[in-house]
Amino acid sequence: MTDDTRTRLVRTARALIHGSSFAEVGIADLCREAGVHRGSMYHFFPSKEAVGLAVIDANWELLKALLEESFDTEAPPLERIDAFIGGFAGMLTAARGRMGAVPGCPIGNLALELSGRPGEASARIAEILTAWQRYFRDAVAEAVLGGHIPAGVDPDTAALRALAYLQGITLMAKAYDRPTLVAEARTAIRTLIQTPTP
Amino acid sequence: MTDDTRTRLVRTARALIHGSSFAEVGIADLCREAGVHRGSMYHFFPSKEAVGLAVIDANWELLKALLEESFDTEAPPLERIDAFIGGFAGMLTAARGRMGAVPGCPIGNLALELSGRPGEASARIAEILTAWQRYFRDAVAEAVLGGHIPAGVDPDTAALRALAYLQGITLMAKAYDRPTLVAEARTAIRTLIQTPTP
DNA sequence: GGTGCAGTTGACCGGTCGGTCAAGCGGTAG
DNA sequence: CTACCGCTTGACCGACCGGTCAACTGCACC
Numbered sequence: 001m002t003d004d005t006r007t008r009l010v011r012t013a014r015a016l017i018h019g020s021s022f023a024e025v026g027i028a029d030l031c032r033e034a035g036v037h038r039g040s041m042y043h044f045f046p047s048k049e050a051v052g053l054a055v056i057d058a059n060w061e062l063l064k065a066l067l068e069e070s071f072d073t074e075a076p077p078l079e080r081i082d083a084f085i086g087g088f089a090g091m092l093t094a095a096r097g098r099m100g101a102v103p104g105c106p107i108g109n110l111a112l113e114l115s116g117r118p119g120e121a122s123a124r125i126a127e128i129l130t131a132w133q134r135y136f137r138d139a140v141a142e143a144v145l146g147g148h149i150p151a152g153v154d155p156d157t158a159a160l161r162a163l164a165y166l167q168g169i170t171l172m173a174k175a176y177d178r179p180t181l182v183a184e185a186r187t188a189i190r191t192l193i194q195t196p197t198p
Numbered sequence: 199m200t201d202d203t204r205t206r207l208v209r210t211a212r213a214l215i216h217g218s219s220f221a222e223v224g225i226a227d228l229c230r231e232a233g234v235h236r237g238s239m240y241h242f243f244p245s246k247e248a249v250g251l252a253v254i255d256a257n258w259e260l261l262k263a264l265l266e267e268s269f270d271t272e273a274p275p276l277e278r279i280d281a282f283i284g285g286f287a288g289m290l291t292a293a294r295g296r297m298g299a300v301p302g303c304p305i306g307n308l309a310l311e312l313s314g315r316p317g318e319a320s321a322r323i324a325e326i327l328t329a330w331q332r333y334f335r336d337a338v339a340e341a342v343l344g345g346h347i348p349a350g351v352d353p354d355t356a357a358l359r360a361l362a363y364l365q366g367i368t369l370m371a372k373a374y375d376r377p378t379l380v381a382e383a384r385t386a387i388r389t390l391i392q393t394p395t396p
Numbered sequence: 397g398g399t400g401c402a403g404t405t406g407a408c409c410g411g412t413c414g415g416t417c418a419a420g421c422g423g424t425a426g
Numbered sequence: 427c428t429a430c431c432g433c434t435t436g437a438c439c440g441a442c443c444g445g446t447c448a449a450c451t452g453c454a455c456c
Contacts, residue, residue: 005433021311023221027414037435039417044433048414101314111373112310113219116299126373160370160379161363161386168366172358175309175324181358188359188390195389203403225444235405237447242403246444397456404451412443421434426427 006044008034010054018059018095018103022052022113049119052110056121059106060128066091067135077139078148081193082186084135085166089183092170096179104174107132108167133159140193152196161192204242206232208252216257216293216301220250220311247317250308254319257304258326264289265333275337276346279391280384282333283364287381290368294377302372305330306365331357338391350394359390 003011012034016025027048031038045051070084095103103109107128114121136159143149165188173181201209210232214223225246229236243249268282293301301307305326312319334357341347363386371379 020315021221023219026412028412038415039436040434042415103314104310108369109310112302112307112369115373116301116375117218122373129370129373161367164366164370164379164386165359165363165390166366167369168362168364169359171306171310171365171369172327172362175313175320175327177314181362187395188362191389191393192363192386197385224442226442236445237406238404240445399454399456401454402452405449407447407449409446410443413441414439415441416439417437419435419437421432423432424430426429 005036005040009036009041009044009051010058013051013055014058014106017052017055018106018109019099022055022110049121052114052121053124056107056110056124056128059110060131063107063132067132071135071139076148077143077146078190078193080139081136081162081189085186085189086183088166089179089185092173092182093179096177102174102177102179105167105170108170111167129163133163135159136162143193149194150196152198153194154197157197158193162189165189165192203234203238207234207239207242207249208256211249211253212256212304215250215253216304216307217297220253220308247319250312250319251322254305254308254322254326257308258329261305261330265330269333269337274346275341275344276388276391278337279334279360279387283384283387284381286364287377287383290371290380291377294375300372300375300377303365303368306368309365327361331361334360341391347392348394350396351392352395355395356391360387363387363390 009030013025013030016030016033027038027041030036030051031041034041041051045054066087067084070087071080073080073083075083092102092105107125110121111125111129115125116122133156137155140149140153140158140162141155144151144153144155166182166185169181169185169188173179207228211223211228214228214231225236225239228234228249229239232239239249243252264285265282268285269278271278271281273281290300290303305323308319309323309327313323314320331354335353338347338351338356338360339353342349342351342353364380364383367379367383367386371377
């Protein structure tokens with residue numbers, strides 16, 4: 001309650017949208033849940049789409065925190081990736097406990113919902129996905145240099161594949177409501193990363 | 199035009215939803231596009247959700263046709279999977295030509311949008327995903343028996359991983375608007391399938 | 397000719413949507 | 427004291443939402 005009104009709005013919007021979808025969360029719901037009046041919300045955001053963009057950025061900020069924490073260590077590069085996946089799976093299971101169902105990836109959900117439709121959102125999401133890939137790529141590159149991985153591996157495609165698999169398994173985890181799938185992704189992602197690309 | 203009204207509704211709904219999302223397609227849009235009057239639509243479907251379910255089934259029917267065509271052959275099992283991925287990628291590139299952007303997987307999109315919310319849709323989608331997996335699983339099992347794949351491979355987890363990767367790379371293809379990513383998925387899925395699971 | 401029924405038509409409903417706005421609040425600077 | 431300003435308040439807007447309904451049409455069956 002000591003929070004900034006704007007902050008409170010973004011935080012509530014984040015939670016509501018993560019629990020369902022951008023389209024399904026109305027301004028009325030958002031304001032009610034955040035304890036903010038309609039007009040007050042429009043004092044901070046010019047439109048609902050602007051709230052959506054703020055939510056995307058907030059999601060990325062949270063995800064980036066986990067990425068930094070997992071990758072900015074002296075652990076061997078492949079273990080950093082494992083650590084990140086563990087943390088990511090942890091976030092999902094925690095969210096499931098909070099909301100009763102696996103909510104899916106905060107970025108991936110919005111990627112499917114907002115990509116390929118007018119507005120800045122799709123570009124922003126593409127940027128975020130490439131930034132995310134970059135963390136994987138750097139770790140893979142370091143693993144190649146360190147000899148933990150065959151030299152034939154291209155860090156960029158390995159990173160793309162790793163993120164794709166993570167997104168896909170998270171989708172399945174949501175569809176089946178089985179968060180453990182994500183934690184088990186470690187081995188599959190290792191094989192994806194360790195296999196040379198022609 | 200000689201089509202059944204109901205069929206025309208489902209077909210149009212399929213196209214519209216695939217182009218954006220279930221939530222964004224209104225009854226008004228649907229009826230206008232299909233050339234059907236409001237009340238007429240409600241003669242065939244009790245609710246919008248029912249239309250959604252019909253669309254899910256129609257999507258599955260189309261996908262199943264491609265699956266049957268790819269897997270019900272005498273080609274070596276691993277090549278059947280390749281063939282399917284090729285066909286799937288072809289569908290996406292064709293859709294991109296038609297609609298101007300990669301639309302994503304007709305099932306995966308709805309999986310993320312409708313899973314974990316009240317209604318039969320989520321259960322229906324989970325069924326479809328497992329049915330889809332089954333095609334992969336049978337092919338993998340046959341490949342194990344035929345010795346094309348190490349004996350340590352568990353067909354079920356291999357199939358899960360393959361489908362997860364396909365979904366994930368399709369998500370990325372939509373986000374980046376790069377349909378070629380899906381066609382290139384063949385090699386990654388091969389490595390996922392050929393690696394033994396402990 | 398009459399009856400029944402699948403299918404059509406389009407006006408209509410209450411509710412909710414995203415968005416606006418004029419008035420009012422407390423604090424602060426002149 | 428007053429004038430300004432960031433922020434709040436809640437009534438209000440037209441458009442659109444999913445859904446209803448009574449009247450109507452064409453056709454098959456008796």
